[in-house]
Amino acid sequence: MPHSDQPEEQPRQDSASGEAGEAAAKPPATSAQGTEETEGTPPLLEMRGIVKGFPGVRALQDMRLSLAGGEVLALVGENGAGKSTLMKLLSGIHTPDEGEFFLDGRRVRPRDPRHAQELGISIIHQEFNLMPDLTVAQNIFIGREPRGRFLLRDRELNSRAGELIERLGLSVRPEQTVGTLTVAQQQMVEIAKALSYDARILIMDEPTAALNDAEVAALHDLIRRFVQPDTGVIYVSHRMNELEAVSDRITVIRDGRYVDTLNTAEATMSQVITRMVGRELTTDVGPEDVREDRETVLNVTGLCTKSLLRDVNLRLRQGEILGLAGLMGAGRTEVARALVGADPVTSAEVTLRGRPVRVSNPADAAGHGIGYLSEDRKQLGLLLDQDVSSNIGLGSLRTRFQSFGFVRDKAVRAAARESVESLRIRTPSENQLVKHLSGGNQQKVALAKWLVKDCEILIIDEPTRGIDVGAKEEIYRLLNDLAQEGKSIIMVSSELPELLRMSHRIVVMSEGRVTGELSAEEATQEKVMHYATLRPESERADAA
Amino acid sequence: MTAPAAAAPQQTDQDGIRTLVQGKVQQLLAFASLIAIVVFFSFASENFLTYSNITSVLFSTVVIGTLAVGATFVIVSGGIDLSVGTGMSLCAVMAGVFIVNMGLPIWLGVLCTLLFGGLVGLVNGLNVTFLRLPPFIATLAMMLVAEGLALVISGSSPIYFEGDSGYTDISTGSVIPGTDFPNAVLILAVAALIAGVVLNRTLLGRYTYSIGSNEDATGLSGIDVRKWKIIVYVICGVFIGLAGVLISARLGSAQPATGMGYELQAIAAVVIGGTSLSGGRGSVLGTVIGALIISVLNNGLQITSVPQEWQNVILGCVIVAAVYADQARKRTS
Numbered sequence: 092m093p094h095s096d097q098p099e100e101q102p103r104q105d106s107a108s109g110e111a112g113e114a115a116a117k118p119p120a121t122s123a124q125g126t127e128e129t130e131g132t133p134p135l136l137e138m139r140g141i142v143k144g145f146p147g148v149r150a151l152q153d154m155r156l157s158l159a160g161g162e163v164l165a166l167v168g169e170n171g172a173g174k175s176t177l178m179k180l181l182s183g184i185h186t187p188d189e190g191e192f193f194l195d196g197r198r199v200r201p202r203d204p205r206h207a208q209e210l211g212i213s214i215i216h217q218e219f220n221l222m223p224d225l226t227v228a229q230n231i232f233i234g235r236e237p238r239g240r241f242l243l244r245d246r247e248l249n250s251r252a253g254e255l256i257e258r259l260g261l262s263v264r265p266e267q268t269v270g271t272l273t274v275a276q277q278q279m280v281e282i283a284k285a286l287s288y289d290a291r292i293l294i295m296d297e298p299t300a301a302l303n304d305a306e307v308a309a310l311h312d313l314i315r316r317f318v319q320p321d322t323g324v325i326y327v328s329h330r331m332n333e334l335e336a337v338s339d340r341i342t343v344i345r346d347g348r349y350v351d352t353l354n355t356a357e358a359t360m361s362q363v364i365t366r367m368v369g370r371e372l373t374t375d376v377g378p379e380d381v382r383e384d385r386e387t388v389l390n391v392t393g394l395c396t397k398s399l400l401r402d403v404n405l406r407l408r409q410g411e412i413l414g415l416a417g418l419m420g421a422g423r424t425e426v427a428r429a430l431v432g433a434d435p436v437t438s439a440e441v442t443l444r445g446r447p448v449r450v451s452n453p454a455d456a457a458g459h460g461i462g463y464l465s466e467d468r469k470q471l472g473l474l475l476d477q478d479v480s481s482n483i484g485l486g487s488l489r490t491r492f493q494s495f496g497f498v499r500d501k502a503v504r505a506a507a508r509e510s511v512e513s514l515r516i517r518t519p520s521e522n523q524l525v526k527h528l529s530g531g532n533q534q535k536v537a538l539a540k541w542l543v544k545d546c547e548i549l550i551i552d553e554p555t556r557g558i559d560v561g562a563k564e565e566i567y568r569l570l571n572d573l574a575q576e577g578k579s580i581i582m583v584s585s586e587l588p589e590l591l592r593m594s595h596r597i598v599v600m601s602e603g604r605v606t607g608e609l610s611a612e613e614a615t616q617e618k619v620m621h622y623a624t625l626r627p628e629s630e631r632a633d634a635a
Numbered sequence: 636m637t638a639p640a641a642a643a644p645q646q647t648d649q650d651g652i653r654t655l656v657q658g659k660v661q662q663l664l665a666f667a668s669l670i671a672i673v674v675f676f677s678f679a680s681e682n683f684l685t686y687s688n689i690t691s692v693l694f695s696t697v698v699i700g701t702l703a704v705g706a707t708f709v710i711v712s713g714g715i716d717l718s719v720g721t722g723m724s725l726c727a728v729m730a731g732v733f734i735v736n737m738g739l740p741i742w743l744g745v746l747c748t749l750l751f752g753g754l755v756g757l758v759n760g761l762n763v764t765f766l767r768l769p770p771f772i773a774t775l776a777m778m779l780v781a782e783g784l785a786l787v788i789s790g791s792s793p794i795y796f797e798g799d800s801g802y803t804d805i806s807t808g809s810v811i812p813g814t815d816f817p818n819a820v821l822i823l824a825v826a827a828l829i830a831g832v833v834l835n836r837t838l839l840g841r842y843t844y845s846i847g848s849n850e851d852a853t854g855l856s857g858i859d860v861r862k863w864k865i866i867v868y869v870i871c872g873v874f875i876g877l878a879g880v881l882i883s884a885r886l887g888s889a890q891p892a893t894g895m896g897y898e899l900q901a902i903a904a905v906v907i908g909g910t911s912l913s914g915g916r917g918s919v920l921g922t923v924i925g926a927l928i929i930s931v932l933n934n935g936l937q938i939t940s941v942p943q944e945w946q947n948v949i950l951g952c953v954i955v956a957a958v959y960a961d962q963a964r965k966r967t968s
Contacts, residue, residue: 222848225915229845238837242837284856
């Protein structure tokens, strides 16, 4: 596919060539067919007048949606717009208060997940629904195990899973334990599981949140192969460029209501975003000045870890945002974790403003003013069941908020209120439980924890993962402001556009080594991808 | 995409071998420890490796082993059952009620006791699923209830199976002609074998692992999690009933106040056998080995004249060592 061979291609061209390829390979072009079908036959799936409320909230009002056979329909909306409620209705986890579903013009009402699957609706949730201790085959056929009168037929199970895996061209084996697979492989298992139900409608919730570009391309490839005249895909995503690459139409929802549906080929990204957020966004807040002359705050040479990293060198200047790019598995997150001592390091020289320091655990790092925001915010970054102020104060209890071993609760709350104000954290009060906040505001709370601790260096892994478009902008602005104030930031991200826009410099990694460094002016998607796909061995051969 | 695609299959091959080995390592480790302990005591005392002593070790494994095999189901499903010890006493008392007080035939009395054990498990299961109590709390409550009920029903005094010599044969008799090899050991062996097949090869077993591995995902896959969890607790309850029969048949009496403490020994056996307390991983074979390790240790320490008081100290250390070895292995892999 064009994606994989020429990653440097722009998304817009990508989608065009993708569709052209599709048209050549299969019967009529998808968008044309969509309109044709709505005139003659009923749509594959239609929802009308859907209303769903939860105690105290009206999640959906007069929601509608129409999926034609043979199309990929993108569903977009900010967090809290009602996408996940909509999907829970489709998958039978909840039932609507009002409204109707039609499959091929026939009225249906999914009762429970199993019933939805029997109707041909399969959902791939954002959080994987896999059992890590079971094998690939056991996961795929969970609930439908081939069996005799008493005993399971595991040989048949494995061979059926093997056939499916082969048909989809996946790089896993049926007997592998799912917990040992990479995120991308687990995603593929999810898809295999969904397709094994002979699904006609595949609903994917943020399927690419944890994938790198090559894996995204492979996924889109798989989606195109899945879509036949009598099947369809509903694709939920925050990533605008992906919508252009994979979807035929885009349905936008906002505040639990249907807003509009656009033909992808005709729509511009800003049209979509405008409909999503209900206002125009100013997008360009990129880096202003080059900071060559600034003092080096953090200097790392010869960073190695047992498993992956080899001789990584990094230099972070005062007030700079340093982007760390690379494909999945290149070692971006590993560098971040090694720098704060979260993972053991076999060798490294680290100097902080010229002074050599040793960082052997995250507490050391915090003591030196290095804060780390994990990519896995919910598991590793926050105490979801505690309130905003406890989370913000947590890192500084010993240094700022105690006297004689007692926690000075008032001081914590005051500091939290200050952070809520200055970072514009949208929360009713500092007593709100963090799990009730949106992704963007949770990220701000995680950030506030380190700012309250007066960290000078922030290492942020995937700062906008799972955060909707409007809130992303706020996070970007916040990071820019922090850099302006003199904080030094290492930003790890799998989203290239984000790195290109935010970073003063970009360091690119591949297979555990640094393969290139680009300044803000030099950096383009093509150049970053070039370095990211370099194999370090061949690079050394070139140099020799 | 060419580069990752080329690298991937190679990687998965290695993974495959690693996972294949991984699953067995903890069992091998437990088994190797068992052998090591046996070898050690064989050298430490010449009285250890004799037919009569080995028989007595196996005989003393029966009660904890039975409870532990039942508890393995619950623990693999991600739960815990603290009521197995006092539940066993209650079941023993009920066996006395059925057979001595009500005069039921032995086979029927045993069957009723097993069903009663299942009832105890059913209540646990309902409390965990429908009342959504954490398993620790639900079974803690059942532990207290069972302890109290055993005393109430028996009037705080043992029920003796006098004149019912057939009943004690369940544990102490021997169906192997010409030997005194106790039936109880054979019963445990058969029960464990069945439990192993159920856990490994049936739908129930598969879903037990699945629920323990990721309960929400299992539910979303269209599986009735509540139903299967209840069944898991009921199975554990039936094993509680079986243990109640075996212990009362061995003693010739139903002792209402002796069960407390067995639940921790049973959980210890499960854990030493490599079953994860967070669910999703474990095996019946491992549990049986774990139970054997505990009784070999107790017996060996007695034979080598280590004071009784020290036995639990050493058992505690063994638990730490076993679980540490398991954790360390997981970290390095």
